[in-house]
Amino acid sequence: MGNSDEIAKICSVEMFEEISCEKRKILTNTWLPGDYSRKLKVDWEKVKKSKISFTLKPPIVKKLPCDFEFDANGVRKAVRxxxxxxxxxxxxxxxxxxxxxxxxxxxxxxKHEG
Known part of the structure:
Protein backbone atom coordinates (compact mmCIF):
# COMPACT_ATOMS: atom_id res chain seq x y z
CA MET A 1 0.00 0.00 0.00
CA GLY A 2 1.65 3.18 -1.10
CA ASN A 3 5.34 3.96 -1.41
CA SER A 4 8.14 2.19 0.46
CA ASP A 5 8.23 4.88 3.19
CA GLU A 6 4.51 4.74 3.96
CA ILE A 7 2.41 3.04 6.61
CA ALA A 8 1.93 -0.59 5.56
CA LYS A 9 3.85 -3.27 3.74
CA ILE A 10 2.29 -6.54 2.58
CA CYS A 11 4.70 -9.41 3.31
CA SER A 12 2.42 -12.37 2.59
CA VAL A 13 -1.15 -13.23 1.65
CA GLU A 14 -3.18 -16.12 3.12
CA MET A 15 -6.69 -17.39 2.36
CA PHE A 16 -9.14 -18.23 5.17
CA GLU A 17 -12.44 -20.07 4.77
CA GLU A 18 -13.93 -18.70 7.99
CA ILE A 19 -13.64 -15.22 9.47
CA SER A 20 -15.36 -14.21 12.68
CA CYS A 21 -15.65 -11.05 14.76
CA GLU A 22 -15.00 -11.41 18.49
CA LYS A 23 -14.19 -9.33 21.54
CA ARG A 24 -10.89 -10.13 23.28
CA LYS A 25 -8.77 -8.82 26.14
CA ILE A 26 -5.61 -10.70 25.18
CA LEU A 27 -4.10 -9.50 21.90
CA THR A 28 -0.46 -10.04 21.08
CA ASN A 29 1.79 -8.23 18.64
CA THR A 30 -0.95 -6.21 16.97
CA TRP A 31 -2.09 -2.62 16.47
CA LEU A 32 -5.29 -1.22 18.02
CA PRO A 33 -7.01 2.04 17.06
CA GLY A 34 -6.84 4.55 19.91
CA ASP A 35 -4.54 5.21 22.86
CA TYR A 36 -4.60 2.16 25.14
CA SER A 37 -1.47 3.15 27.11
CA ARG A 38 -3.48 3.61 30.33
CA LYS A 39 -5.97 0.80 29.59
CA LEU A 40 -3.52 -2.11 29.85
CA LYS A 41 -2.11 -4.27 32.57
CA VAL A 42 0.82 -6.67 32.53
CA ASP A 43 0.02 -10.37 32.09
CA TRP A 44 2.01 -11.43 35.15
CA GLU A 45 1.01 -15.10 34.80
CA LYS A 46 2.59 -15.20 31.35
CA VAL A 47 5.70 -13.38 32.62
CA LYS A 48 6.09 -15.85 35.53
CA LYS A 49 5.84 -18.85 33.18
CA SER A 50 8.56 -17.53 30.87
CA LYS A 51 11.74 -19.59 30.98
CA ILE A 52 13.93 -16.66 29.93
CA SER A 53 14.46 -13.23 31.40
CA PHE A 54 13.43 -10.22 29.33
CA THR A 55 12.64 -6.55 29.72
CA LEU A 56 8.97 -5.57 29.91
CA LYS A 57 8.29 -2.85 27.37
CA PRO A 58 5.47 -0.32 27.57
CA PRO A 59 2.90 -0.20 24.77
CA ILE A 60 3.83 2.00 21.83
CA VAL A 61 1.37 4.74 20.86
CA LYS A 62 1.83 6.52 17.54
CA LYS A 63 -0.20 9.23 15.85
CA LEU A 64 -0.55 7.95 12.28
CA PRO A 65 -2.15 9.66 9.29
CA CYS A 66 -5.58 8.28 8.41
CA ASP A 67 -6.91 10.81 5.91
CA PHE A 68 -5.17 12.70 3.12
CA GLU A 69 -5.70 15.51 0.63
CA PHE A 70 -3.91 16.09 -2.66
CA ASP A 71 -2.75 19.49 -3.89
CA ALA A 72 -2.88 20.70 -7.50
CA ASN A 73 0.46 18.96 -8.20
CA GLY A 74 -0.78 15.62 -6.85
CA VAL A 75 1.32 15.83 -3.69
CA ARG A 76 -0.38 14.03 -0.81
CA LYS A 77 -0.63 15.69 2.62
CA ALA A 78 -2.00 14.16 5.81
CA VAL A 79 -5.00 16.11 7.11
CA ARG A 80 -6.21 13.83 9.93
CA LYS A 111 -13.51 2.14 11.09
CA HIS A 112 -13.14 5.23 8.98
CA GLU A 113 -14.82 8.34 10.33
CA GLY A 114 -15.60 11.24 8.10
Whole structure:
Protein backbone atom coordinates (compact mmCIF):
# COMPACT_ATOMS: atom_id res chain seq x y z
CA MET A 1 0.00 0.00 0.00
CA GLY A 2 1.65 3.18 -1.10
CA ASN A 3 5.34 3.96 -1.41
CA SER A 4 8.14 2.19 0.46
CA ASP A 5 8.23 4.88 3.19
CA GLU A 6 4.51 4.74 3.96
CA ILE A 7 2.41 3.04 6.61
CA ALA A 8 1.93 -0.59 5.56
CA LYS A 9 3.85 -3.27 3.74
CA ILE A 10 2.29 -6.54 2.58
CA CYS A 11 4.70 -9.41 3.31
CA SER A 12 2.42 -12.37 2.59
CA VAL A 13 -1.15 -13.23 1.65
CA GLU A 14 -3.18 -16.12 3.12
CA MET A 15 -6.69 -17.39 2.36
CA PHE A 16 -9.14 -18.23 5.17
CA GLU A 17 -12.44 -20.07 4.77
CA GLU A 18 -13.93 -18.70 7.99
CA ILE A 19 -13.64 -15.22 9.47
CA SER A 20 -15.36 -14.21 12.68
CA CYS A 21 -15.65 -11.05 14.76
CA GLU A 22 -15.00 -11.41 18.49
CA LYS A 23 -14.19 -9.33 21.54
CA ARG A 24 -10.89 -10.13 23.28
CA LYS A 25 -8.77 -8.82 26.14
CA ILE A 26 -5.61 -10.70 25.18
CA LEU A 27 -4.10 -9.50 21.90
CA THR A 28 -0.46 -10.04 21.08
CA ASN A 29 1.79 -8.23 18.64
CA THR A 30 -0.95 -6.21 16.97
CA TRP A 31 -2.09 -2.62 16.47
CA LEU A 32 -5.29 -1.22 18.02
CA PRO A 33 -7.01 2.04 17.06
CA GLY A 34 -6.84 4.55 19.91
CA ASP A 35 -4.54 5.21 22.86
CA TYR A 36 -4.60 2.16 25.14
CA SER A 37 -1.47 3.15 27.11
CA ARG A 38 -3.48 3.61 30.33
CA LYS A 39 -5.97 0.80 29.59
CA LEU A 40 -3.52 -2.11 29.85
CA LYS A 41 -2.11 -4.27 32.57
CA VAL A 42 0.82 -6.67 32.53
CA ASP A 43 0.02 -10.37 32.09
CA TRP A 44 2.01 -11.43 35.15
CA GLU A 45 1.01 -15.10 34.80
CA LYS A 46 2.59 -15.20 31.35
CA VAL A 47 5.70 -13.38 32.62
CA LYS A 48 6.09 -15.85 35.53
CA LYS A 49 5.84 -18.85 33.18
CA SER A 50 8.56 -17.53 30.87
CA LYS A 51 11.74 -19.59 30.98
CA ILE A 52 13.93 -16.66 29.93
CA SER A 53 14.46 -13.23 31.40
CA PHE A 54 13.43 -10.22 29.33
CA THR A 55 12.64 -6.55 29.72
CA LEU A 56 8.97 -5.57 29.91
CA LYS A 57 8.29 -2.85 27.37
CA PRO A 58 5.47 -0.32 27.57
CA PRO A 59 2.90 -0.20 24.77
CA ILE A 60 3.83 2.00 21.83
CA VAL A 61 1.37 4.74 20.86
CA LYS A 62 1.83 6.52 17.54
CA LYS A 63 -0.20 9.23 15.85
CA LEU A 64 -0.55 7.95 12.28
CA PRO A 65 -2.15 9.66 9.29
CA CYS A 66 -5.58 8.28 8.41
CA ASP A 67 -6.91 10.81 5.91
CA PHE A 68 -5.17 12.70 3.12
CA GLU A 69 -5.70 15.51 0.63
CA PHE A 70 -3.91 16.09 -2.66
CA ASP A 71 -2.75 19.49 -3.89
CA ALA A 72 -2.88 20.70 -7.50
CA ASN A 73 0.46 18.96 -8.20
CA GLY A 74 -0.78 15.62 -6.85
CA VAL A 75 1.32 15.83 -3.69
CA ARG A 76 -0.38 14.03 -0.81
CA LYS A 77 -0.63 15.69 2.62
CA ALA A 78 -2.00 14.16 5.81
CA VAL A 79 -5.00 16.11 7.11
CA ARG A 80 -6.21 13.83 9.93
CA UNK A 81 -4.35 11.59 12.36
CA UNK A 82 -5.38 8.70 14.58
CA UNK A 83 -3.72 7.35 17.72
CA UNK A 84 -2.73 3.70 17.24
CA UNK A 85 -1.40 1.49 20.07
CA UNK A 86 0.95 -1.43 19.45
CA UNK A 87 0.21 -4.30 21.84
CA UNK A 88 3.24 -6.42 22.66
CA UNK A 89 2.97 -9.94 23.98
CA UNK A 90 2.83 -9.34 27.75
CA UNK A 91 -0.11 -6.96 28.09
CA UNK A 92 -3.81 -7.54 28.69
CA UNK A 93 -6.56 -5.03 27.92
CA UNK A 94 -8.73 -3.87 30.82
CA UNK A 95 -11.75 -3.94 28.50
CA UNK A 96 -12.33 -6.07 25.45
CA UNK A 97 -11.59 -4.85 21.93
CA UNK A 98 -13.40 -6.00 18.81
CA UNK A 99 -11.20 -8.02 16.42
CA UNK A 100 -11.57 -10.04 13.24
CA UNK A 101 -10.33 -13.62 13.76
CA UNK A 102 -8.67 -15.51 10.89
CA UNK A 103 -7.74 -19.01 12.08
CA UNK A 104 -5.29 -18.35 14.94
CA UNK A 105 -4.57 -14.78 13.78
CA UNK A 106 -6.51 -11.60 14.38
CA UNK A 107 -6.71 -7.96 13.32
CA UNK A 108 -8.29 -5.01 15.08
CA UNK A 109 -11.54 -3.65 13.72
CA UNK A 110 -10.83 -0.23 12.27
CA LYS A 111 -13.51 2.14 11.09
CA HIS A 112 -13.14 5.23 8.98
CA GLU A 113 -14.82 8.34 10.33
CA GLY A 114 -15.60 11.24 8.10
Missing amino acids: YLDITFMGDNHVLETEAKVFVFGNKFAAVM
